[in-house]
Amino acid sequence: MTAIAPMSVERYQRIRKLLSTRQPSLTVCLEQVHKPHNVSAILRSCDAVGINRIHGVWDHKTKLRKGTAMGSEHWVKTEMHSSISDAVGVLKQQNMQVLVTHLSDDSVDFREIDYxxxxxxxxxxxxxxxxxxxxxxxxxxxxxxxxxxxxxxxxSVAAALVLYEAQRQRDVAGMYDALQLNEEECQRVLFEGGFP
Amino acid sequence: MTAIAPMSVERYQRIRKLLSTRQPSLTVCLEQVHKPHNVSAILRSCDAVGINRIHGVWDHKTKLRKGTAMGSEHWVKTEMHSSISDAVGVLKQQNMQVLVTHLSDDSVDFREIDYxxxxxxxxxxxxxxxxxxxxxxxxxxxxxxxxxxxxxxxxSVAAALVLYEAQRQRDVAGMYDALQLNEEECQRVLFEGGFP
Ligand SMILES: C[S@@+](CC[C@H](N)C(=O)[O-])C[C@H]1O[C@@H](n2cnc3c(N)ncnc32)[C@H](O)[C@@H]1O
Ligand SMILES: C[S@@+](CC[C@H](N)C(=O)[O-])C[C@H]1O[C@@H](n2cnc3c(N)ncnc32)[C@H](O)[C@@H]1O
Incomplete structure (x- = not known):
């Protein structure tokens, strides 16, 4: 039996700082995105702009290739849905505007959105x-x-471009300066993050 | 023996339109970036923001996996250099500011640059x-x-974020509204692009 070492003060502070910038009101939903390197790159970008939870709809659970996501899967939780309508239902219940990245004539330029x-x-x-x-x-x-x-x-490139436009707007609006995550979620991350 | 069909008017006009938006004063230099899916994603982003020529330094010529670049290798030429100092030398001869994407304390925020x-x-x-x-x-x-x-x-995500900031600034400055490529380069692309 091995004892679990208590979390260091430095690590506690690092995670607390992380939590203070998390953006629960920003997320992505992956609809059948299946290449591991793309999923991994998206997870890294999500972590980098402060997303703590993403959504996915997959036929078969896409396994992340260990390593490529650089550990971001510990910091970005994935919520699975059995259909896109289930996923969008959950997102709309959270009062989210749901934007689909899609190349068509009636599409809006991604920079015109209020993120x-x-x-x-x-x-x-x-x-x-x-x-x-x-x-x-x-x-x-x-x-x-x-x-x-x-x-x-x-x-993953398209995802990052939209997410960093959101990051830019949210930064200007001061949304990275005040804690947005609820205490329950903070405790979960602190608990899981303390034992890597 | 098969005859080569002459280029259709539509294709000629499509390529002419492409050429009118090309940005010879914007490029990337890949220093040992070696994963084919990353190189391919970068080529696609380059094409999308109007880059006609990129630079690369590789130990062994990295082969592009066919298909993934979605044909962008036909529209974005790769110039190989035997060392990074050779590559930077060529770029500086073209009066380019050379920016290296790098995470350090003295790094400038990518949005503060004049692209x-x-x-x-x-x-x-x-x-x-x-x-x-x-x-x-x-x-x-x-x-x-x-x-x-x-x-x-x-x-490839980092590349796209910088390139699309350049695209945004150049769009505002009207740099996509006037032909920037010289006639020789236009003829080369028209010739090669006519026979896919
Ligand atoms: C390779 S694309 C799929 C291309 C597919 N043939 C189509 O026409 O939708 C995969 C995903 O990348 C995103 N994407 C790629 N380029 C995009 C662009 N220019 N604008 C918005 N989304 C884009 C979208 O989410 C798209 O579903
Ligand atoms: C995976 S990173 C290399 C990480 C490496 N351990 C380091 O510390 O440089 C590969 C390349 O992506 C680019 N890159 C990744 N994240 C970046 C960021 N936040 N800012 C600027 N460039 C970045 C840089 O070109 C970097 O050389």
Missing amino acids: TQPTAIVLGQERHGATEEAIALADKNIVIPMVGMVQSLNV | TQPTAIVLGQERHGATEEAIALADKNIVIPMVGMVQSLNV
């Missing part, structure tokens, strides 16, 4: 993009402008 | 980041802010 509002960004599958159902359920389609010959960006 | 100036962005290797030599040669270190526990972003 200081509670926001969930739906990202589509690598090959086929977001489903018709996701597009129908979402409040808006958003698009990242492109001037070249290639038809789409890599999904 | 309407001729600019080359150096991206470092997946595991080790940019070399000391690259950092010493560059004009500035730039960093993308992160508030989480993870220490770095995926390299």
